[in-house]
Amino acid sequence: MALMINNNLFGENEEVEQQDQSSRFSHDLLVDEDEFSFRSSYIDEEEVAMLFERENMHLPRQDYLMRLQNGDLDPTHRRDSIDWIAKVVDYYDFGPLTAYLSANYLDRFASVNQLP
Known part of the structure; x- marks a missing residue:
């Protein structure tokens, strides 16, 4: 006990x-x-202004949309790439931000590089 x-x-x-x-x-x-x-x-105003300035560094070139519409860039290649990105995002269960950023990177890359 x-x-x-x-x-x-x-x-x-x-x-x-x-x-x-x-x-x-x-x-x-x-x-x-x-x-x-x-x-x-x-967050002070200077930091917000800096974020807006940095945002411009992460956009495609200004003529990118016009080049897509004029046929300088093949829109079917972009659509196929976006479809592939969507499949990968779905397969690995990534979030929507991953899909958005991937499309953004694709557009930025295509806007500054000449593709075959």
């Missing part, structure tokens, strides 16, 4: 010790989350 009492006491102490550690841990996380959310939610 003494063995049973010792096990109960040990178990109770262990639970109290774990609760103390978990409450300290969750408190630390709450402080870190608050600091992180404060830092990440604050």
Whole structure:
């Protein structure tokens, strides 16, 4: 019976010790989350302007759409490539952002390179 009492006491102490550690841990996380959310939610106007400037670096050339419409670039090749990208995204269960970025990279590549 003494063995049973010792096990109960040990178990109770262990639970109290774990609760103390978990409450300290969750408190630390709450402080870190608050600091992180404060830092990440604050963006000044200069940073926004820089993001808009960088966006222009990730667009196809300005004449790309006109070249597609005029027939300088074969739109069926682009459509076939986009279909292949969609199949890969579906097969590997990628998100829609992957499909969007892949099409963006394809358009940027095709707008600056001469394809056979």
